[in-house]
Every structure is written in structure tokens, then in C-alpha cells.
Amino acid sequence: MTNDADTSKPFTIGLNEVGLGIPVPRWLCHRMVQLVGQQNAERILSTGTLVTTGEAERIGLVDKAVSSMEELSQEATQRLEKLLVGVHEAPQVETLKYLRDDSSQQLQKLMTNDLDGLWNYLGNEKFREGIRAYLAKLSKKK
Numbered sequence: 637m638t639n640d641a642d643t644s645k646p647f648t649i650g651l652n653e654v655g656l657g658i659p660v661p662r663w664l665c666h667r668m669v670q671l672v673g674q675q676n677a678e679r680i681l682s683t684g685t686l687v688t689t690g691e692a693e694r695i696g697l698v699d700k701a702v703s704s705m706e707e708l709s710q711e712a713t714q715r716l717e718k719l720l721v722g723v724h725e726a727p728q729v730e731t732l733k734y735l736r737d738d739s740s741q742q743l744q745k746l747m748t749n750d751l752d753g754l755w756n757y758l759g760n761e762k763f764r765e766g767i768r769a770y771l772a773k774l775s776k777k778k
Contacts, residue, residue: 672696
């Protein structure tokens with residue numbers, strides 16, 4: 637993730653569903669806990685907090701903070717080269733499947749359940765109010 641040159645308006649990352657009036661899907665909660673730990677996931681997700689590039693790097697939400705798009709491109713290229721050099725793709729993919737299989741199966745079940753429950757929120761007036769407020773906030777930024 638890149639740092640913003642304008643420190644008064646830093647780049648942020650996160651999930652703002654709660655602020656819009658809908659719960660963060662369980663599968664995303666599960667994945668966030670895997671990435672940043674229970675305490676950070678609870679703090680970020682339950683409040684709709686968007687974290688800065690520096691904090692995202694510190695807690696493990698992003699791999700690395702860089703200062704420019706050029707540096708980001710170079711970093712991504714280097715990481716891909718390290719992953720792929722001298723490694724046969726098929727065994728690598730199978731190994732990753734083995735490592736992630738339990739988690740993947742659990743996430744697929746949660747995704748299905750979350751989609752069923754999402755419809756309850758989309759028709760809710762509080763959700764529509766949240767969307768209107770969010771859009772009004774965005775329109776003020778222009």
C-alpha cells in the first residue's frame with residue numbers, strides 16, 4: 637500500500653459496512669482475524685474504522701508500506717519473482733490448497749450464510765439512512 641504525500645488526508649484501508657448499517661460478513665470477519673488478530677479485527681470491524689497505511693502495515697493488514705506507485709510496482713514484481721523462481725506451479729498450488737483447505741471450506745460456508753442474511757439488512761430503513769448519510773458525506777468532499 638502506498639503512503640499518501642498529503643499527510644493531512646492519509647490513505648486508509650478497511651471495511652465500513654457497520655457505518656452503513658449492515659454487519660461485516662462473517663467470512664470477512666474470519667479472514668480479518670487471520671490477518672490482524674482478534675483484538676485488531678474487533679476494533680476495526682465493529683466500528684467501521686479505516687486505518688492508515690502505517691497502521692495497516694504495523695498490524696499485518698498489508699505486507700508493506702511504500703512511498704510511490706513505482707516502488708509498489710517494484711515491490712510486487714520482486715515478491716512474485718521470489719514466489720515463482722525455481723518453483724513448479726502445480727505442486728505449489730496443491731500445497732497452498734492443503735494449507736488453506738480447512739479455512740477455505742469454512743469461509744465458503746460462511747459466505748453462503750452471509751448472503752442469505754444480507755437481504756434482511758438491505759431492505760432495512762436504517763441501512764438506507766446510513767447509505768444516504770454516507771453519500772452526503774462523500775458529496776461534501778468534492
